[in-house]
Amino acid sequence: ENVEFVITSLSREPIMVEFYSQDRNAAWPGGGRAYVIRDYEEHRYALHCRSTEQICYGAWVEHRPNQYWGVGMDDAYYCDQCCITCKEGNRVHFTLRD
Numbered sequence: 001e002n003v004e005f006v007i008t009s010l011s012r013e014p015i016m017v018e019f020y021s022q023d024r025n026a027a028w029p030g031g032g033r034a035y036v037i038r039d040y041e042e043h044r045y046a047l048h049c050r051s052t053e054q055i056c057y058g059a060w061v062e063h064r065p066n067q068y069w070g071v072g073m074d075d076a077y078y079c080d081q082c083c084i085t086c087k088e089g090n091r092v093h094f095t096l097r098d
Contacts, residue, residue: 001086005045005057006093009037014062015096019047022054022083027075033052034073037060042093049086056083060097069093 009015016034020027028047029035037043049055056079058071065073070082084092 001049001051001088003047003049003055003084003086003089004091005047005055005084006034006091007037007043007045007057008040008093009043009097010040011061011096014038015059016062017043017045017057017059018030018073019045019050019051019055019057019072022056022075024050024053028055029094047086051086053086054083055086057084057094070094084095 007017015037018027018034042097058066058075062071071077071079084090
């Protein structure tokens with residue numbers, strides 16, 4: 001299955017973004033890396049995932065993981081409004097504000 005997260009950052013600082021499965025040990029992009037957003041444009045992330053698994057986004061200000069959105073860095077915080085169920089065609093949009 002494939003889902004799409006659309007993320008727009010309105011932060012003045014670079015934002016790091018990672019996606020985490022809530023059902024297994026998987027992350028996108030994974031391997032201790034994160035996507036970087038340095039502008040105010042829409043960024044689309046198409047993720048290949050397992051049917052029905054929950055995937056949540058985590059975002060944080062670069063070099064300041066205590067300023068976060070969603071589940072934050074390393075899936076550290078609870079967030080029930082920042083997830084999507086893996087089902088072909090599912091898409092969700094989040095706007096990150098300071």
